[in-house]
Structure formats: structure tokens, C-alpha cells
Amino acid sequence: MNLDMSSDTAALIRSSKRRLLQMHYEAGVGHIGGNLSALDSLLCLHHAVMTDNDLFVLSKGHAAGALYVTLWSIGKLTDEDLTSFHQDRTRLAGHPAPKAIEGIPVATGSLGHGLPLASGMAMAKKFRHEPGRVFCLTSDGEWQEGSNWEALIFARHHKLYNLTILIDRNRLQGFGTTDEVASLGDLRPQLSSFGVTVEEVDGHSWRALSDALSCTDPGPRVIILDTVKGKGIPSFENKLDSHYLPLSDLEYSRAMQELGS
């Protein structure tokens, strides 16, 4: 048990994980690993950090399931909505679709789009002197996309103080580890060299997440989340398979047992 969180928080995380697994299992959909690595930060953001003035962009659109479950956990989606995930006529596509769901301002799925979009939103708030922040969650492999670096330069140059970039560093991507596929080297100094504030936190520690995400120091700020792909499901943790494969019957029942009720 993670000692840095209340029992309510632990229950929230557990029920959200269970709902996420159920949704993916019933739909026969993979991408579970990257959803589980991102879920804690999404829950923390939406339950403990964001206000009505804030905006969130999920750049790693393949973690749509985690975002849908998070929106379900705050009452913006229903159980019936989640049941429709990946089904015909659903609003809940495998990657967030345009204008489908309140609380998801932009569709994503092709990597490298979310951060420039979020930068535009942050700039809009800055122009109007509006309160609120813009959060954008990227994956780590996604930083192989040049558009992210374009956006980082832009955000820094235009002093988008209200922009917070989260990087879900689970170190695995579609066809290998990020180090094997196209190494990003030591990400922190590289990002810092662009003139943005960078910190690294445990992406599964509610307290560390809450502290880092609640910080309102002027940005743009980058928070590298050290995470585990497939977090919480031992057979999936740090496994490349968890990027794509859906849960088998046995894996699902074991995982639910491990999570507890």
C-alpha cells in the first residue's frame, strides 16, 4: 500500500483501475500498459489539482481509457458510457474523438499534436489574462516527434507561464524501450536546456504528484513522471506486450484479484 495517500484516495485509485480493466477487458482492447502508467496522474490532476478554470489535453491519446475512467470518477461520464467503449456508435473511441465528450477539448491519437494544441490554449488564456492553467500529458516516446520540440521552443519563447507539461516516462514504446528504439538520452537536462523548469517525480505517488502538479510557479513547467507501464498488474508491469495486447480471461481475473475489491 502506498502510505502517502488517504484510504479514500487508495479506494479511488483501486476502483478506477478495476473499472479501467473491466472496460478494456469487455471491449477486448489493448493499450492497457500505457493507460495504467498514466492513470494515477490523471486521477490526481482531476481530483486534487484542476479547477473549472483549467484545461487538460491528453496528448498520448492511446491512454484514452484512463481519461474516460477518470472522467467517470468525477461524474462526467456514466457507467453506460464506459460500457460503450470501442463499440459501434460509441462516443468513446480508442483515441479521443473530436467534439465527442465534454471535458475532452481536442481529439488526439497521432502523437505530437497535444502539446502544440495546449500551447495555443495557454496562449489564449494569457492573451485574455484569464485565470487557470493548461495541462498536457505526453508519453516519453512521443518526444521523438519533432512537433513537440517545436512546441517547447514556442511555449518557452512566448513565456506561457500557465502551461504544465507532464511526461509519462514509462520507458516503453510500441516496439521496444525508448532507449532501444530512438534514445532520448537524459531527458531532464535536454528539456532544461530549452529554458523550461523541469522536475522529476514518482508518477505513482499521490503526494509527489499532488505537490508537483499543485505548484503554481510560472512556467512553462515540465514534470517528468517516472512511471511503470502496466502499473498494478504484475504480469503486465514493464512488459512491451502491455502496449498492445488485451487481457486474456485468466489475466483479467488474476488482475482483479490482485487489485482487490
Place this chain on the structure above:
Amino acid sequence: MRNAATRAWMSAYAEEPFLFLTGDLGYNALESLRDEMQDHFINAGIAEQNMVSVAAGLATQDFDVWCYSIAPFCYARPFEQIRNDVCQHDLPVKLVGNGGGYAYGAMGSSHHALEDYGTLLTLPNMHVYVPSFAGDLPDIVTRMRESQHPAYLRLGHCEVPDRYRVPAYAPWRRLAAGNDVVILTVGPIAGALLAGLHDWDGSTRPEVWSISELPLESNPPPLEFLTALERNPRLCVVEEHVAQGSVGQIFAHFALKHGIPLEQFDHLCALGYPSGRYGSQNFHRKECGLDAATILKRAEALVHRV
């Protein structure tokens, strides 16, 4: 046309502010706009993918945003950003591509835009504006501002012939009255054609039209145009754009679908680089048969039903 567009943006900005993003282009053209707009004029740097997505992000927050670059850098480099972030969300981001067709001449193929509006019209909600003359810009800028959809403006070099009186802007316009084959033009090539038509000495005379807004679903041909075709069901479409996705193809499809009888149809369009050599816009036009003399010869062939 770029200067005319700048003046139109200046007037529009005075009425209601908007944001203007450039991909580090506009030297010796956009300075007055930059000085007028100040912080609303944003040089987004040489990063067109980011520029378009930033524009989309701004538009989600109800900002009116224009994005400017040399045409291919504006529509080809950030195509996925236009597709996913702008068009699929139906955001009213206005893209401006300078140098449509072969307008950048000997600068080379990287700077030519031969497939811009055809490509963009494959995307949902996209509207395209192709002025024929610099004088069209005030109306077009106003219409683009009033539109709540993604839009692309293709700029070129204005080529109004001496002593030619440009009719008031309309999405479809009769540029020269005639009594035989109908020539439909797209963009400033109309000016070169009208100049060539000045010396036309045939017993019959082609009727020249321009179309400046697409798709046809939102800008169908007017009755006068259809009447001209009914009178003389021979059409020649002229445009500085490759055949795929061109107005020629679009109109042929439209005509078939709506039962518009065309006894003869010809299409003069961009052919790329037939000789593998590069030169001025007129050099490339000539290589493709898009010079006035060739166009009129082809039109004459239709007149005589060769």
C-alpha cells in the same frame, strides 16, 4: 496580391482584432500589419506543424486566427495538423498560402503549390478561396472572417491586363462575354488569358468565367453559367493545379452527377516539370500549355469542334 491582402487584413483588424501567425515569412510585405497588430502578430518561427496546432488551440478558445506561409509550407508540411486539429474539429482557422501554382517560379519545386486546394478539399469542413485579382481580396477576407469553418486562401501574382475593368468580386464571375466555348479559370491565370484574348480575331468568341470559392457544394454554379453552357456545351477549364483534385475534375464530376450536358470538355492544368528544367512562372505555364496562346488555341479547337 499579398499587398492587397495585407491592406484587407489591416482594415479587418481595425474593425475587429484577430491573431495573425506567420511561419517566419512576410519580409517586405507584412511589416505594416505587424506594426499595426503588435502582440496580435505572432512570428511562430520555422515550425509550421506547431503553428497550425497552436492556431487550432487558440481557435478552441474562440480566437479568430490566421496562419501565413509560403503555400506548400502552409498546407503540405502541417497537413496532419490541418486534418486532425483544424478540420476534424471544424475550427475556423484561416490558412494563407502565398505563391499558388508556379508563382515562385525559378525558386524551384519546393516552393510551388500545384496540389494545394485539391488536397485540402479532401478534408472535412474545408473551404478554399482563390482570388483572380488583387481587388478580390477585401471581399474574400471579409467572407473568410464571416465563415465559421476552416479556410485556405491561395495567393498569387495579380495580372490584370491593361484597360481591363475587373468586374466586382463574386465566387463565380463572368470575366468576358462570348458566344461560344466557355473557359472556366481558377486564380490569376485569368488575367493572362484575358490579355491574350484581346487579340482574338475569330468570328466567335469564348466566354471567360472564373471561380474563386470551393467546394462546389457550398458554391454551386450560378444560373448564368449553366445557361452559357447550355447555349454552348463546350467547356475548357484552366488552372495552375495538377489534374488530381482540380476544378476540372470537380466540375466534371458535378456535371455528370447533375446531368449537365457537355458535348466537349478540355482541361489545361499543371503538369509538374515536363522538361525537368526550372524557370519563371511563365516558363512553367508554357511547358504545361497554360500560356494564353496555347489556351486560346485549345479553346479555338473546341470552337471548331476539332
